[in-house]
Amino acid sequence: MKCLVAVSTCYDFERNGSNKILRDCWLEDCAAVGLDYKLFIGEGQGAESSWLDSDIVFLHEVDDGYGSLSYKTQASLRWAFDRDYDFVYRCFPDTYCRPERLIQCGFEAYDYYGDFRGEHCTPDNYPSGGPGYWTSKKAYSLLLDAPITGSEAMGKHTKVWPYAEDLWAGQVLNWHRDIGLKYFDDNRFINKGTNQDGPLATNAIISTHLSYPDRYYPGKMKEKHQAWLNSAKALGLTASSVDFQKDISGVIKTATPA
Numbered sequence: 001m002k003c004l005v006a007v008s009t010c011y012d013f014e015r016n017g018s019n020k021i022l023r024d025c026w027l028e029d030c031a032a033v034g035l036d037y038k039l040f041i042g043e044g045q046g047a048e049s050s051w052l053d054s055d056i057v058f059l060h061e062v063d064d065g066y067g068s069l070s071y072k073t074q075a076s077l078r079w080a081f082d083r084d085y086d087f088v089y090r091c092f093p094d095t096y097c098r099p100e101r102l103i104q105c106g107f108e109a110y111d112y113y114g115d116f117r118g119e120h121c122t123p124d125n126y127p128s129g130g131p132g133y134w135t136s137k138k139a140y141s142l143l144l145d146a147p148i149t150g151s152e153a154m155g156k157h158t159k160v161w162p163y164a165e166d167l168w169a170g171q172v173l174n175w176h177r178d179i180g181l182k183y184f185d186d187n188r189f190i191n192k193g194t195n196q197d198g199p200l201a202t203n204a205i206i207s208t209h210l211s212y213p214d215r216y217y218p219g220k221m222k223e224k225h226q227a228w229l230n231s232a233k234a235l236g237l238t239a240s241s242v243d244f245q246k247d248i249s250g251v252i253k254t255a256t257p258a
Helices: 011-015 018-025 066-082 137-143 165-175 218-234 241-248
Strands: 003-008 036-043 056-063 087-091 095-097 112-114 133-136 183-185 207-209
Touching: 003 066, 011 018, 011 036, 018 218, 036 066, 056 066, 066 087, 066 137, 066 165, 095 218, 133 137, 137 165
Parallel strands: 003 036, 003 087, 036 056, 112 183
Antiparallel strands: 087 133, 095 207, 112 133
């Protein structure tokens, strides 16, 4: 099973250090549990004329601004499809996630998996992008050539904006509800993450969104990561990804889909 953590970010965040904080706090732990990761950046903020780290994918002809996130999602999924990824976890620079929990959450039995906010988990809904969500190749293949705006999309989308990539993805998949995609709502992905705990040794949370309901600043990512490390230390557990998951398995029973 080949899985990708796909971070939709921008070159401004590469320059100001936000992407580095993401790498330091959790992205660099992905390899230890068998997850690949890439940061996807577009044009218009200077990336096209700059040297980029090997973990960055530059998307030609995709605007790097927030208003074009649906186009960035679509182009990055095309990149994943061309490299035969079975599953893609879509997230953002304000997502704090624990890879050792992410890989074990049970996503592989489903096509569309994440936080449906406690609402109905049916084809006319979608999981929030903030804490990240999984799509199978069966699901994300349907997004590769789907319209986002313009006459081709008229009459299909209920209402969508190019920045609302999670809503766009959900509406496109709803067009194909007859093919039997499997959905799952997992409340361990936290959308309203700024006013409650993130992943700790004493809970089962997998990921948290750090821009809702309050605005994001990079220090929040560091705070959530330090809280994770402190919670491990308080229980006398190791902090490394693989060892930590082994140690914690006997302390916290993490719920998985039936």
